[in-house]
Amino acid sequence: MTESSAVTGALANIRQQSKLMKENLHDGHLLQALKHCSNFLNELRTSALSPKQYYELYMAVYDLLDILSDFLLESNRSKQAKSANTAFLTDLYELVQYSGNIIPRLYMMIVIGTTHMATKSSSTKEIMKDMIEMCRGVQHPIRGLFLRHHLSQRLKDLYPMATVDDFNDTVEFLITNFIEMNKLWVRLQHQGHSSERELRYRERxxxxxxxxxxxxxxxxVVDDFSAEGYVPLQFYVSKIFPAITEQIIQCRDPLAQLYLIDVLIQIFPDEFHFLTLDSLLSDVFLELHPMLEKDKLVETLVERFVLYHKYEDSLSSETQNLSLEEGAKKVQPAPVKFFQSFVSFYQKLHEMEPELPAACFIAILSSLIKLSLTFEPTNYENLNTIYKFAAVVLRDDSSDQDVKTTASLWLELLEAPIDHFSSIKELLKLPFYHALFSKIQEPELLRSLGLRISQKLVSSATKEQLSSTEDIDDVFKYLSILIAETDSKSTTSKDLGVQKTVLINNNETRVSEAFLHTQETICKVLHLINHSDHFQCLTLLFYVRKKYLNAAFENIVFTYPTLVTRMTNCIRHAGYLASRRKKVEASDQTDLMVTSNFKNTSVVIDELYKYHREADSELVFKLYLNLASVADQLKQETIAYELFNQCFIVYEESLLLNMSQSNLVNPHESMGGSLSYQAILMLANRLQQLRYFSGENYENLITKLTLYGSKLLKKQDQCRSVYYCAHLWWWVDPLIDEPSLTVQPREGDAPISEGDNNSLYKDPKRVLECLQKSLRIADSCMDPKLLLKLFVDILNRCLIFNDYGNSSVDFRYINGLIELIKSNLTNFEEDLRNNDDEAKLIKQIQQYFNRTLRYVRNRQESEGSLGGIIV
Amino acid sequence: MSARKKTLLKVIVLGDLGVGKTSLMQQFVNKKFSHQYKATIGADFLTKDLTIDNKTVSLQIWDTAGQERFQSLGVAFYRGADCCVLCYDVTNEKSLNNLSSWKDEFLVQSNVSNPQDFPFIIIGNKIDVDESKKIPSLQKKLLNITNNQLGGLNYPLFETSAKDSINVETAFENVARMALQQEELNGASRNDMNDDYHDAINIHLENDNSGCAC
Structure with missing residues (x-):
């Protein structure tokens, strides 16, 4: 590159000339040295370099001029030693004025002038004035800027600061230099061809x-100066601030304004800004170039204040740790009410320049949020005001493109306070927060925010509960977008392979992970709904379901199970408490409430069933089952009966033909098996615990179930269902304190009571029937090994009932069964000699049988029970 | 003043914004500390004369802007540095992790002749703060950073407080000593090469009669 070679060339020349200068200085030839000095300073006359390259030359030169300055200082000292009034430096100052070129001349003048000042001569101020006047001679922007920079750098430690007058002059000097430099800087923009505008901008x-x-x-200098009656803060407000800001406004250059305001904010202490805030905002910011991004300025200012607050905080906590007397030393500034200043600035700006891009307004508003949260952490009114403004901007913001580009900014604006608070209930209540929310058109944004809010709700440490319809409204109005979500997009994104998807419902449906995650979060929010009164809680749950949750069927599938479970639990609690109260108070209408709640919950499950039938009817079945058990526990017989019927309906409609198997399919295992078989077992388990049914209803149910069991598809399932169902006719545990309704003698029936066992429902005949039935089923089995296995299973059941004292299942019956098994086993003796899988299986059955017999023997020997059985 | 010209040592102070570079220098040079935060704009230096091993040196310490936006003219002032001080804030883990990128940036821009053994020094500032606010398990993290075999920052480390003036003096004395070594090394190599590229600055003012004849 020619430019970089220009730098190298210039640097080489500077090195050479500087070497000569040093040699001459060393030898005491000052004039020669100055000539070489002027030679290398000539390199700074170039216009061919970019500012950065020019800076490199400048830095090289600066160090060399230091050497010259040191030498002059030393020479002057030695001359002064000879005669006190030597005019060495003054003469030299005059001498260099004859230098041919202005750049070397002024650089040398400045070096000599500042050296002169360093000798504490009396004419300090005159030299200063002279130098700055002379600098006007260079009007080329880059060269002029560096020259003036050089002047101020050389003067750094030499400013007269002894008296107030001195100080004023110094300030005057600095401001003048600043103004001149700024003018040069601004002028650079307008130099050269218009096609180089970008280049000029970069250079600037x-x-x-x-x-x-x-x-x-x-x-x-404002900091360093001290005199009686001098207060830096006041000086800044009365003198510095007006002078600088006037210059900033008048230069009418966006780049200069943006940068200088930034610098002004950064380099003066916060206290200064607090005092001039109003003026800075309304007199300065509003007067700046219309093209200027004022949001950046506000952001800088707010960042600064926030940092200040953080710092003050740590400082004040520190001083509190110190002794009290010390604590008084650092006076905390009174809480500054500058939020209002920013607000009025915003209003004026919006009034004056409503056509500013929305992004600008949003950025200012998010800065205001930050400010408010930092200084007044609980002032919701401030936030409300901000969101009011935001809603106005959003309304004006009609073009679609703008919404797209500012989308993330809106989100940021709404999200900003969420993390700030431990509880966001108050925030969600702000009318304008929701006003802004509801004005946003982008579903993506709303969804993201809704998710954010719900995550915040469920993750907050306080676990705040939603205990009124207002609470629910406050929260769910932000979540309804999530609830209405249909995940229809997943198909397209799946095709594109972008989104990770999950297969659910027996691999029939494909949903995105994000969708599932959202649903999970909503379910967690449902758990926040709570009330000390369980009936109230139920009302809330029904409210949320009716108003929000039934928006889209895809969601019903995921959220209703949680809802129903919550309802079932609530009813259980409510009903239990009511029944305890009923013992004390005579009449109560809670019974009615319980009943109606059961009905309503059942409707909810029914709705779920409507949508869920294809997908996961087993879940619906279980929900009904749970509710039915609860109904029984609360002595709601009619309800419970109906609910069990519902279970049967679901079973018949959806589960009976459901061929899906759970993991274990080995017919020899009594666990696992088809879904329908499992459903029978689940039902049997629940029915077995019923205690508040009338005998008639109970028998209806268990008979029906046994019948269903015997009609299962596979023999082994039929057989096992039936022998399990046998237990329903033989209770062994009362489970409740009072006598069960089921065993009350029915009208027209002979009392079935037999001695002290009357509190347990027992029907020996039906038990035997069941066992016989299951034996018949087993006998019809085509596979002889499975048949054998089932026989041993049944034998074990018989032993249990015999042990329970069932007279119908007597030793004769059992002996017959044992004989049957033994004779069947002999058929396999041939196979046992082989060593294949079949033989192993038979061996297993044989061992199972032997273990059973050994058990009987043990019992006979140790307790004398199971008598009469021949082993 | 001695007849020999005092040696000028150039020191560059680098580090993230707000770690206290300016405060350290102010404390060392002017014995001042201000609670007010002022961002540094551009680069500026302070000078302080020190006597190191009976040698008077003038330490020219360059304060730099931690924020890039305030360093628009580039870093030409890195050239000719004799020592580089890398600062971090003991309460700010990011500033600690950024040390090595500051070092790399310095080596790239300064064009020093001996990047392998150029003297760096690490200063951890703000040790006056509450223990609770400091970076958790700082010592371990420091060890990780300094003892890392690959490009580790195996340099002398000082923990200072510019606010309470703890260790600041000691740290900068070490800086000066290291800078002096580097300066002598450079001087020697310059003489060896005997080119006019790096000319030793060595001015004797023994002749009182030298100077302007006018």
Whole structure:
């Protein structure tokens, strides 16, 4: 590149000339040295370099000029030693004025001038004035900026600061230099061909720190100066702030304004900004170039304040840790009410320039949120105001494209406070928060926010409960978008292979992981609905279902099971408490309430069944089963009876023909098997625990179940169902304190009571019938090994009932069965000699049988029970 | 003042924004500490004379902006540095993790002749703060960073407080000593190469009569 070679060339020249300068200095030839110095300074006259490259030259030169300055200082010292009034430096200052080119001349002047000042001569101020006046001679922006930068860098430690006058002059000097530099900087934009505008802009961006460093210096002297009656803060407000901001406004250049405001905010202390805030916002910000992104300025300012707050916080906690007397030293500034200032700034801005892009307004508003949350963490009114403004902006923001581009900003605006609070209930209540929310058109945004809110609700440590319809409304109005979600997109995204999907419902449905996650979160929110009064809680659950949850069937499938379970639990609690109360109070209408709640819940399950039938009717079946058990426990016989009937309906409609098998399919295993077989067992389990049914109803149910069991598809399922069902006719545990209704003598029936066992329902004849039936089924089995296995199973059941004292299942019957098994076993003696899988299986059955017999023997020997059985 | 010209040592202070680079320098050079935070704009230096092993050196310490947006003109001032100070904040883990990128940036931009053994020094500032606010298991993390065989920052480490003026003096004395070594090394190599690229700055002012004849 020619440019970089230009730099290398220039640097080489500088090195060579500087070497000569040093040699001459060493030998004491000052004039020669100055000539070489002027030579290398000539390199700074170039216009061919970019600011960064020019800076490299400048840095090289700066160090060399240091050497010159050190030498001059030393020479002057030695001359002063000879005569006190030597005019060495003054003369030199005059001498360099004859240098031919202005750049070397001024650089050398500045070096000599500042060296002169360093000798504490009396004419300090005159030199300063002279130098800055002379600098006007360079009007080329880049060269001028570096020259003036050089001036202020050399003067750094030399500013007169002894008296107030000195100080004022110094400030005057710095401000003048700043203004001149800013003018040069702004002018650069308008130089050269218009096609180079971009280039100029880039150059100016690089040069900005030269202008900014003036303000840094200003801030330093304001800090460093001390005199009686001088208060830096006041000085800033009355003098510095107006002068600088006036210049910033008047330069009418967006880049300069943006940068200088940023610098102004960064380099002066926060306390200064607090005092000038109103003026800064309304007098300065509003007067800036219309193209300027004012949101950036506000953001910078707010960031600064937030940082200040953090710092003050840690400081104040520290001082509290110290002793009390110390604590008074650092006075905490009174809580600053500057939120209002920002608000009025925003209003004015919106009034004056309503055509500003929405992104700008949103950015300002999110800065305001930050500010409010930091300084007034619980001021919801502030937030409400902000969201009111935001809603207005959103309404004005009509073009679709804008919404797309600002979408994430809206989201940010709404999300910003969520993490701030431990409880967001108050936030969700803000009318304008929801107003803004409901104005957003983008479903993606709403969904994301809804999810965010619900996650916050369920993850918050306080686990706040939703205990009124208002609470529910406050929350669910943000979640309805999630509930209405249909996940229809998953098909397309699956095709594209973007989204990970999950197969559910026996691999029949494909849903996205995200969808499942959303549903899970909603279910967790449902668990937050709670009330100390369980009936109230039930009302809330029905409310949420009616108003929100039944929006889309895809969701019903996922959220209703949770809902129903919650309802079932609530009814159980409510009913139990009511029944305890009933013992004390005579009449109560809670019975009615319990009944109606059962009915309503049943309707909900029914609705779920409607949508879920294809997918997972087993779940519906279980929900009915649970509810039915609860109904029985609460002595709601009619309800319970109906619910069990529902179970039968679901069984018949959906489960009976359901061929899906659970994992274990080995017919020899009594566990596992078809879904219908499992359903029979589940029902049997529940029925077995019923205690508040009338005998008639109970018998209806168990007979029906046994019948269903005997009609299962496979022999082994039939057989096992029936012998399990036998237990339904023989209770062994009362489970309740009072006598069971089931065993009350029925009208027209002879009392079945037999001695002290009358509290348990027992029907020996039916038990035997069941066992005989299952034996018959087993006997019709085609596979002789399975048949044998089932025989041994039945034998074990017989032993159990015999042990229970069932007189019908007597030793004669059992002996017959044992004989039957033994004779069957002999048929297999041939096969046993082989060593194949079949033989193993038979061996297993044989061992099973032997173990059973051994058990009988043991019992006979140790307790004398199971008498009469021949082993 | 001695007849020999005092040696100028150039030191660059680097680190993330807000770690306290300016405060450290202010404390060392001016014995001042301010609670007010002011961002550094551009680069500026402070000088302080020190006596190291009976040698007077002038330490030119360059304060830099931690934020890139305030460093628009590039970092030409890295050139000719004799020592580089890498700062982190003991309460800010990110600033600790960024140390090595500051080091890399320095080596790339400064073009030093001996990047392998260029003197760096690490300063952990703000040790005055509450123990609870410090980076958890700081010592372990420090060990990880300094003892890492591959490109580790195996440099002298000082923990300081610019606020309470703890260890600041010691740290910078070490800086000066290391910088001096580097300076002498550079001087020697310059003499060896005997080119005009790096010319040793060595001015003797023994002749009082030298100077302007006018």
């Amino acid at each position: 961006k690089e040069l900005k720190i030269l202008v900014g460093s003036n303000l840094v210096r200003l801030s330093q």
